[in-house]
Amino acid sequence: MTFGMIATIIIFILLLLIGIPISLVLIITSISYILLSGDTTLLSSVSQKMFSGIDNFGLLAIPLFMLAGELMNFGGITSRLISFAKVLIGHFRGGLAYVAIIANMFLASILGSANAQAAMMSKVMVPEMEKEGYSRDFSSALTLASSIVAPIIPPSMLFIIYGTLTGASIGDLFMAGIIPGILIGVSFIIVIGFLNRKENFPKSERGTMKEVINNFLSVIPALLIPFIIIYGILSGMFTPTESAAVACIIAIIIGFSYRQLKVSDLPEIFKNTVVNTATITFLIVMANVFGFILAYEQIPQTLANSMLNLSDSPIVFLLLVNILLLLLGAVLDGIAALIILVPVLIPLLATYQIDPVHFGVIITINLTIGLLTPPVGTGLFIVSSVAEISIERLVRALLPFLIVSVLMLFIITYWEDAVLWIPSLIKN
Known part of the structure; x- marks a missing residue:
């Protein structure tokens, strides 16, 4: 490794430690490397790499979703x-906690x-x-933990980005996320069942049959929406990107039919979409430049050779990758980590005979767990701010869900059929 690269890594770490936004960290370290290496001809490639980072039709699905x-x-x-989930199971002890998980699984199939x-x-x-009657600590932790199914159950922003980076079928990735997302949701329900014995959670009144039917009809x-998206992709009626546009049309129709979406809401809706899309797009652009620097320094090849020297077993390789991703997920934004690491790790998949779709699910779950872990877990800061709870209390309450999430990650890592079963059914 050259002096320029060593100095760049030090700059990268220092910028992260002082709290500079990750997108700016990536471009600053990339430019620093070019200047420190003395090879200023690389500057002419930066603008090309920035453009090529977003020159992909599949990424259009992100603003649409x-x-x-x-x-x-x-x-x-x-x-x-x-309301529908609450009227169905809210009358069980701890019912509202179960409602939070089931509602998050429903929403995951819409938001991504x-x-x-x-x-x-x-x-x-x-x-x-x-x-x-639930404590704020538990309520906040449960809400945050349940949200990690969003990038796993289709549609998923991370699957879209992974698919555009690797060429893997985004439709297959969407289908592959269904069973893992359900498994994680069920594992959280089991956690609540155990906690229920100790905490004796409250329960709501049982809803009448009329309330159940009315809530079902309204929902x-x-x-x-998710069924139309999935059916459209599987039947070939539209691509994942086109399915996002279809979802927008359906959402407009439903919103106006519910009489809750107003024309006056549209400016704020568009503003929120533009701001969030710009944030992700800027991150993708900067990460692509950083990935170019890593490739120029032959970091992927060095890592590949190191991995092969350690072991030629796919079991050991996946274990090492999971450990690496869990550590990096705690200090790097998920999308940035995905864009940086995928080009490094993908060349190794053929050597270890690992399916790219299976690996896409593994890396997505891994980096999603990073949303729950300090010091830079963005989910922690969002829920801490909205629920007005300290990070320390939130992390303590999250521990049971974090432990189960990591356990499910390793089960999904080594149980390939759980991931590839639905995509294989479709192909057959």
């Missing part, structure tokens, strides 16, 4: 999903963004659970 999520939120879909889901559900579920349009 973000717009769909905003439309659904303003259109009252979120509150209806929660853990941060957006964590922010939205914190505003709704934490006050509601506190009113029912049917919202529940149709």
Whole structure:
């Protein structure tokens, strides 16, 4: 490794430690490397790499799914999903905790963004659970933990980015995330069952059959959205990118039919979509430049040779990758880590005979867990701010869910059929 690269790594770490936004850290370290190495001819490639980082049709799905999520939120879909889940199972002891998980799984099939889901559900579920007698610590931790299914159950922003980086089928990635997302949701339900014995959680009144039917009828349009998206992709009616546009159209129709989406809401909806899209796009652009520097220094090849020297077993390789990703996920934003690491790790998959779709699910779950872990877990800061709870209290309450999340990660890592079963059914 050259002096320029060593100095660049030191600059990278220092900038992270002082709290510079990760997108700026990436471009500053990239330019620093070029200047320190003395090879200023690389500067002429920076603009090309910035453009090529977003010159991909698949990335168009990101702003469209973000717009769909905003439309659904303003259109009252979120509150209806929660009401339906509550009237179904809220009367069980700890029922509202189960409602939080099930509602998050419903929303995951619509939003695809853990941060957006964590922010939205914190505003709704934490006050509601506190009113029912749950502690703020537990309510906040449960809401944050449940939000990690959003990038796993389709549609998923991370799957879209991974697919555009690797060429893996985004449709296959969407299908591959269904079972892992359900497994993680079920594992959280089991955690609540154990905690329920100790804490003796409260329960709500049983809803009448009329309330169940009315809530079900009101939520049917919202529940149709993920099925239309998945069916359209599987049948070949539209691509994942086109499915995002279809989701926007359906969300507008449903929002106006519920009489909660107003024309006056559209400017704020578009503004939120533009800001969030610009943030992610800027990060993708900067990470692509940083990836170019890593490739120029032959870091991927060096890492590949080191891995092969350690072991030629795919079991050991996946174990090392999981450890690496869990550590990096704690200090790097998920999208940035994905863009930086995927070009480094993908060349090794053929050597170890690992399916790219299976690996995409592994890396997505891994980096999503990073949303829950300090020091830079963005989910922690979002829920801490919205629910008005300290990071320390939130982390303590999160520990059972974190432990189970890591356990499920390793189960999914080594149980390939759980990930690839649905995509294989479709191909057959």
